[in-house]
Amino acid sequence: MTKKQMIALFITMIITSALVSAATVASGIWYLNKSTQASSSATGALLDLSSLPFMSQEAPKSETPSFHPLEKVVLTIKGKKQSHFVMLELAIETRNAEGIKDIDNYMPVVKNSLLKLFSDKTFDELQKHGSIESLQTELKQTLLLAFEETDIVHDIDDVLLTKYVVQ
Known part of the structure; x- marks a missing residue:
């Protein structure tokens, strides 16, 4: 393999790794949000105690003040x-x-x-x-x-x- 081919292969591996990581994180967040909506209130309370803000559900805001x-x-x-x-x-x-x-x-x-x-x-x-x-x-x-x-x-x-x- 030439030096150019090695660099191209290395860059391709980095891009592929970044895309797979991003997809994994996004699907994990989606799954956690979906499962929190369908799970019992005990699980929802457990997630509300979590320090991860994306895992807790916000209270719905009303249109009228x-x-x-x-x-x-x-x-x-x-x-x-x-x-x-x-x-x-x-x-x-x-x-x-x-x-x-x-x-x-x-x-x-x-x-x-x-x-x-x-x-x-x-x-x-x-x-x-x-x-x-x-x-x-x-x-x-x-x-x-x-x-x-x-x-x-x-x-x-x-x-x-x-x-x-x-x-």
């Missing part, structure tokens, strides 16, 4: 001469209500993150025109960051400000 109200939060902000109070009521918009059913257990995390957000805010800053839109964006980013380590973050579509009072 649902809203989950959070507890009222009252915070203190700085003013020029005195302290002021901010009362917030928030609602979480989701298309997977089952995914955020335990969000009320995380209210200390929510309150802590809101306290940190409002610690740098002033009364004048919150009274400016257009501050509600920017505040709502900041609230969403703050809560998504607070839930970053949990599975709840994947089910939060939006954070709505349902009541906002500054005194």
Whole structure:
């Protein structure tokens, strides 16, 4: 065999090996997904505990959003001469209500993150025109960051400000 033939044979073997490996992985994933759909709930629960994300099934998302109200939060902000109070009521918009059913257990995390957000805010800053839109964006980013380590973050579509009072 010549050197060119050896190189061509080697390249052909590598390509064939890559194709066979890819086909094996793809068919394994397909088989596992098919068998999980047909298997009992015990097997599904076992796969849900797996650390492989492609093996677990996601909860079906609804087309219409649902809203989950959070507890009222009252915070203190700085003013020029005195302290002021901010009362917030928030609602979480989701298309997977089952995914955020335990969000009320995380209210200390929510309150802590809101306290940190409002610690740098002033009364004048919150009274400016257009501050509600920017505040709502900041609230969403703050809560998504607070839930970053949990599975709840994947089910939060939006954070709505349902009541906002500054005194």
